Amino acid sequence: MLKMSIQKDLVPDKSCLQQRLKLEAIFNSVSDGIIALNEGYQITSFNRAAGEITGIEPQNAVDQPYADVFKVRSQNLAKILADIQVDGKRIEEMELEIDRADGQKRTVMLNVDRLVDVDGNLAGVVLIFRDISEVRRLKEELEGRYRFHNLIGKSRQMQELYRLIEQTADSDASVIIEGESGTGKELVAHAIHYNSPRADGPFVPVNCSALPETLLESELFGYVKGAFTGAMRDKIGRFEAADGGTIFLDEIGDVSPLVQLKLLRFIQERQFERVGDRKSIKVDVRIIAATNKKLKELVRE
Template sequence: MRARVLVVDDELSMREFLAILLDGEGYLVDQAESAEDALSRMAQEYYDLVISDVSMPGLGGIELLGRIKTDSPDTAVLMITAFTTAEQAVEAMKLGAYDYIGKPFKVEEVKVLVRKALEKRSLVQENKRLKAEVQERFGFSGLIGKSKLMREVYDLIAKVSHSTANVLISGESGTGKELAAKAIHYNSPRKNAPFVAVNCGAIPDTLIESELFGHAKGAFTGAFADRPGLFEQAEGGTLFLDEIGELPLLLQAKLLRVLQEREFRRVGGGVSLKADVRIVAASNRNLEEQVREGTFREDLFYRLNVVQIRMPSLKERGEDIPALVEHFYKKYAIWSGSGEIITPEALHALFNYQFPGNVRELENLVERCVVLGSRVINLDCLPQSVREQRIAARPCSEMEIPDEGMDLQAFLDTLERKLLVQALEKSGGVKKRAAVLLGMTFRSFRYRLAKFGMEDEDQDAT
């Protein structure tokens, strides 16, 4: 995409000279005869670069620079003047000018400075984009869902992020424990320092100590040089110890010492190193039970368990399934457009499915449908196991007719009304989702609401 440049100078000959020069370099060039004219143009159009004279009638170039950096801070600015003074140059640089050119200038000098100014601006914008992407991915938006249980998770993350307390994240596999750890890190004062993650269960016992603490040259066969461990790599940031329950007892003792003393030694090293690292640990196992069994140190457990965040399973927060499906669909689908992305039948099947693999399994299901070429997620693209569970009827509690008899219609009406209310509650008042929960069409659901006089109870539901 061609960069857009605005040339500001009260001399017509200078404006036209620079415009011709820059147009020949492939830039889109506009001209302004005064600072006021430039500000008017910038209110209507975004410019990647402004080249401005310093001395102009009315508002001067230095004042224009200050306005530009206030109103459009990403725009690069080059200042040009025939009367260069050290004071002017210093003031311009303090206000954010990329550089300062004195007249007369060389054509090649202008070309180089324009190119470098635009390159620097692109690097700054790319850095901002990457930071925004990280925040988007690992801030609270990295965790999808508005259910009560997920709101409780968000509240805890918000409270612990700005502290230095160790955090223990518990929950089944696939519930998003690492996402929660990243959300804590990227919402904390340590967000610009490294986030380092390690799965304690994926590294052999003989290597885990060296992996965590590093090793000194000659510490063992093959240690040909000093090697920093994960604690050093995470300096100033966060170290995420996933599956902490798999850590051997000997390493648990060494980890406890690091948490207590805030220092460690490399394997084979004789110098203690400081550990400015926040620990976030996670486990899908019951650590309290491991403590009772003697496979996990009680003192380490309490050191880690300053604050515990429990990630709910997907079956506990089924109302988040539609939002998760939409999120993963947008992640994997190569086509764009509005409209239905999942049929009511398929969504109903997902609601009934138990999801032993939790959110990770749901993501895989959505990716599977996209890979199979389904523009709309339907029953045909879902695995047989999901479809079969939908067909299986859930058993009702056994009940007997009272000896004195019963009013069957009144009983059924009461039950039906109760289920309608529950569906609305679980769907957050969204009637279309509530209809899906009950396996009926939206029209049938509206009919039943009207039947029991409930249609006006939630006018905002859609």
């Protein structure tokens, strides 16, 4: 009887242990860093990913003040944590910089929420973060390539060009860039886009002279299944792909009158139809066009 009683008492303990080991395995397999703090902001839990991001071994982090481990560069994280405990408002997707134990800088995306016990009482806070250093570096590199760095020149004419780019970037109006081939019209288009409020949106280039009229129309506006021979499925066009950003129409002077009409309708109404469809599609796209032809003279002729 005693033996059975002991076994019955041990079963829940063994089950709890197995459950705890399972949760710890999950906790340490997550790719995001997770740090749990008590009400005094001491670390109570610290997963493997948190160690990889901060450069501190989990066993050396537990029981330490969070500020000695998660070293934030600028933001006043202590105030943010205090506010969360008071008003309960969680922090989502806060980008900040931290210093690793080896002195290296890391950019992380942080989420913070309250921890409560089984009775619903405040028990601390949890920090969940991921390393976005490489993403940030690539984004800055891409943006930097087109801000003015690839436009070389300090002459009065180039300074005027830079001024026009900044002025044009602030507007959402359609733009036409004229110039001879090889003068960097696409670089100017990139600079306008990446200095505009649409910088986080897509930049979609189209070489209008490289496609015949029939292909250019379907490339720009897309098509529906059965619109023509070989159209086996619906396909979105470049305008839909550029939604929220900028479409760059290079060599616009080579576009046929039919495609010009569809472009004009889009400029006026901000909508179009895919080839073979009657349903209108609305998108938010800015048009930047370029040509090596003198369009005003062609219009007069």
